[in-house]
Amino acid sequence: MTVIEIPGSKSVTARALFLAAAADGTTTLRRPLASDDTEGFAEGLLALGYGVEREPAVWRVEGRPEGPAAPEADVHCRDGATTARFLPTLAAAGSRGTYRFDASAQMRRRPLGPLTAALRALGADLRHQGAEGHHPLTVAARGVEGGALTLDAGESSQYLTALLMLGPLTRKGLRITVTDLVSAPYVEITLAMMRSFGVEVRREGNVFAVPPGGYRAADYAVEPDASTASYFFAAAALSPGREVTVPGLGAGALQGDLRFVEVLGRMGADVRVGADATTVRGTGRLHGLTVAMRDISDTMPTLAGIAPYAEGPVRIEDVANTRVKECDRLEACAENLARLGVEASTGPAHIAIRPGTPRAAEIATRSDHRIVMSFAVTGLRTPGITFDDPGCVRKTFPGFHREFAALRAAWETGRPAPGALPGTAGAR
Structure with a gap:
């Protein structure tokens, strides 16, 4: 059996950083993810004047319910969508200050419009410096009154998450009516984490009522990243007789992406x-x-x-939102499958993939970490696959290539390879 310790969840770490910064007191985060995205979030908090101390497995954040300490700041959000969407929302709740936000060229292309429109509807003074609905932007903080608003979160659940976390920092609280919602399990992560920081959101259907009153600090353990675990689970499903166990992700896990193992189970893998x-x-x-x-x-x-490698066609539906991620992931997957000699077609919200025998080729990553890690799994059965930008995994898992190679070596030799993941015990 191969036991793999997966790094902390990016989604949970980002939310925890927001909640800790907004809370009354000092929060301790245990096993947070250390990656380009989360380091960028922490650096953004430091630029805004929050106290953040980072040790290898423990981060401490000094909360400021009144908002950023810095009267003005320039914040670079790098490639991080959570950073680019959550930090301006946090800054808007401050009592005073002027904060300028910008991001990488990749993140500048990703949309913010529904979130910034909602913040403006709540009275936030927010201006886009370039294309409307995109970074860069400037926030002139003067607090947020709160009240009722309607939100379309069909493009990204992060719009709703940002507003939910803002709610307790407003003067009157928020009542959010959602007309469409994608990636709903990520909202459930947000609601559960808000409870851990002392706030209970009342939900009635598509209406979320968030009370004012702020957050309290917490000692919070970040669970392993379920999206990252998917690559190791898929590797096991692809490898006859090989087994991967991920501790810390069980029936009570917050992250909906653990449901990926249900898909593997439907395909024939043994899942427990x-x-x-x-x-x-x-x-x-x-x-x-x-x-x-x-x-x-x-x-x-x-x-x-x-x-x-499936015995029949695979059709993945209802994933239109993947077109506005780090890249257009539907087209990126189809393009790279074609490079490997595999037939694939796409529509507005789906991809259909025929069984085939992939050949070695260079993967066009489009600077997207998930394209790299996904096709690394393909490489278990097709030696010689390479990547034009293998280092973009630093966004969420800087050590991915080393750890995936360690898994492969453990399976090939029957014993842990040098540099193997903690807990790797070989394969049977």
Whole structure:
């Protein structure tokens, strides 16, 4: 059995940083993810005047319910969508100050419009310096009154998450009516984490009522990243007789992306979800299927990476939002499958992949970490796959290539390889 310690969740770490910064007191975060995205978030908090201390496995954040300490700041959000969407929202709740936000060229292309329109509707003074609805932008903080608003979160659930976390910092609280919502499990992560920081959101259907009153500091443990775990679970499903166990992700996990193992189970893998860990074992067969992945769309490329080895066609539906991620992931997957000699077609919200025998080729990553990690799994069965930008995994998992190589070596030799993941015990 191969036991793999997955790094902390990016989604949970980003939310925890926001909540800790807004809370009354000092919050301790245990096992937060250290990656380009989360380091960028922490650096942004420091620029805004929050106290952040980072040790290898513990981060401490001094909360400021009154808002940023710096009277003005320039914040570079790098490639991080959570940083680019959450930090301006946090800054808007401050009592005073002028804060300028910008991001990488990749992040500048990604949309912010529904969120910034909602903040303006609540009275926030926010101006885009370039294209409307995109970075860069300037926030002139003067607090947020609160009240009722309507939000379309069909493009990204992060718009709703940002506003939910803002709610307790407003004077009157928020009542948010959502007309459309994608990746709904990520909102459930937000609601659960807000409870851990002392705020209970009342939900009635598509209406979320968020009380004012602020947050209290917490001692918070970040669970392993379920999206990252998907690559290792897929590797096991693709490898007959190989087994991967990920501790810390069990039946009580916050992250909806753990449901990716249900897809692997439908395809024929042996899946066991326990109280505190999940195990996937390859059975030697992968069936084709049609699956809607709207709520777990970050794992769509993972499935695309192993789909050629299925016995029948794989059709992934209801993933239109993946077109506005780090890249257009539907087209990126189709392009790279074609490079490998695999037939794939796309529509506005789907990709259909025929069984095939992939050949070695260079993957066009489009600077997207998930494209790299997904096609690394393909490489388990197709030696010689390379990447034009392998280093873009630093966004969420800087050590991915080393750790994935360690997994491969453990399976090939039957013993842990040098530099193997903590807990790697070889394979059976």
